Amino acid sequence: MGDNPVKxxxxxxxxxxxxxTETEEKNKLPTQSEIQAEKKMVNEEPCRKELEEFDVKKLRKTDTEEKNTLPTSDDIEDEKTMIKGETCRKEVEDFDVKKLxxxxxxxxxxxxxTKDIEDEKKMMKDGCK
Structure with missing residues (x-):
């Protein structure tokens, strides 16, 4: 097994x-003038003025409904007994193997x-010399 065929x-x-081939830039970077224009637009007064003059009273009241409820004390107790193994052990003992x-x-x-591994080791050792 002399040289590697890929090599x-x-x-x-x-x-x-x-x-x-000719390389075509599809995502061209903005020019310096475009960057300056955007900075100017961000710092302009009209936007800030609108935010400062916004009337919070125009917002409507909403009620938030909690969808991820916390477990009850009974749920916690059930889980504690399961952790101790009482419930799990009983379920395992009562399991009907005939249902499988x-x-x-x-x-x-x-x-x-082993030959495949040795060949791959040799190929990796030889590398692309």
Whole structure:
């Protein structure tokens, strides 16, 4: 297993087969004058004046509904007993194994062989010299 075929292909590549292309900027950067104009617009008085003169009384009152409710004290107690293992242990002991269905495990991702690993190590060691 001499040289890496990819390495040979890269070394023997003919640059003259590439076509000439023109680069086109699609997202052009703003000019200095555009930046100055935007800064001026941000600092202008009309915007600030509108904010200062805004009448808060025009806003309508709304009620916020809490959708993520906190657990009740009963829920907390139930969880504490489950953590202690009493409920879980009983559920496991009472579980009917006959309800399980028979399945067959099929390996779809096979592990590499020792030879595959050694070949890859050698290829990585050789690199692109």
């Amino acid at each position: 040979k292909e890269v070394q023997n590549f003919n640059v003259e087969t590439l076509r000439k 269905r028979k399945t067959k495990t099929e390996e779809k991702n096979q592990l590499p062989t």
